[in-house]
Amino acid sequence: MSFTITTCKTSPFKDQKAGTSGLRKNTKVFQQENYVENFIQSFFNALNGDIDKELGESGRVSLMVGGDGRYFGLECVARILKLAAANPRISKVIVAQNGLMSTPAVSCCIRKYQTFAGVILTASHNPGGPNADFGIKFNCSNGGPALQHFTDNIFAISTQIAEYNIVLEQKTKTKI
Numbered sequence: 001m002s003f004t005i006t007t008c009k010t011s012p013f014k015d016q017k018a019g020t021s022g023l024r025k026n027t028k029v030f031q032q033e034n035y036v037e038n039f040i041q042s043f044f045n046a047l048n049g050d051i052d053k054e055l056g057e058s059g060r061v062s063l064m065v066g067g068d069g070r071y072f073g074l075e076c077v078a079r080i081l082k083l084a085a086a087n088p089r090i091s092k093v094i095v096a097q098n099g100l101m102s103t104p105a106v107s108c109c110i111r112k113y114q115t116f117a118g119v120i121l122t123a124s125h126n127p128g129g130p131n132a133d134f135g136i137k138f139n140c141s142n143g144g145p146a147l148q149h150f151t152d153n154i155f156a157i158s159t160q161i162a163e164y165n166i167v168l169e170q171k172t173k174t175k176i
Contacts, residue, residue, distance in 0.1 A: 003086070005086040006167070006168050008165075010034045010162065012161050013039075014159065016039050020137075020145060021137045022138055022146070025133065026133060026134070027132060028131070030134045037083060038158055039136060041083060042154045042161055043119070044084075044090070059089065060090065060091040061115070062090070062114075063084065063116065063117055063119060064106055064109050064113065065077060065081075065094070065099070066096035068102060068122040070121070070128030072130075074099050082166045085166075103137075106143075110140075111143045114141070115141065117139065117140055118138065118140075118143070119136060119137070120139060
């Protein structure tokens with residue numbers, strides 16, 4: 001199956017500095033045009049550097065994606081999948097059924113399925129909803145939270161981002 005990859009121009013958001021392994025903000029912030037796309041593309045760009053170091057320039061990896069079921073989660077999963085489809089370094093994305101999986105379960109599946117990394121859609125203990133919080137966290141191949149130097153790299157990339165690659169016509173089985 002082939003996809004058409006579209007390169008979309010964008011401008012950086014100056015507030016995409018991650019805290020403990022990820023970014024937590026009001027849901028409305030994540031719903032801004034290009035906000036999720038910029039952050040996830042910055043994650044992929046940082047991840048590509050790690051793939052180069054560990055597997056070489058032709059290395060391809062799989063990812064795990066799941067979240068705690070809060071508002072905006074399925075829409076975010078769909079956006080991540082469209083961005084991942086446009087990244088030639090991502091060979092497979094394992095998604096929890098309907099995008100729903102607790103943080104410990106995502107961590108377990110990262111290790112079980114030996115994915116290179118994981119994306120967890122949660123704002124942890126913060127309340128969720130359209131007027132509350134949402135978050136995107138990253139875990140590494142050991143299932144643990146992304147290290148500070150990795151999230152610092154994501155932030156550095158996000159402050160310079162000018163475009164992202166996406167497969168717009170990709171159909172997903174998630175219900176949005």
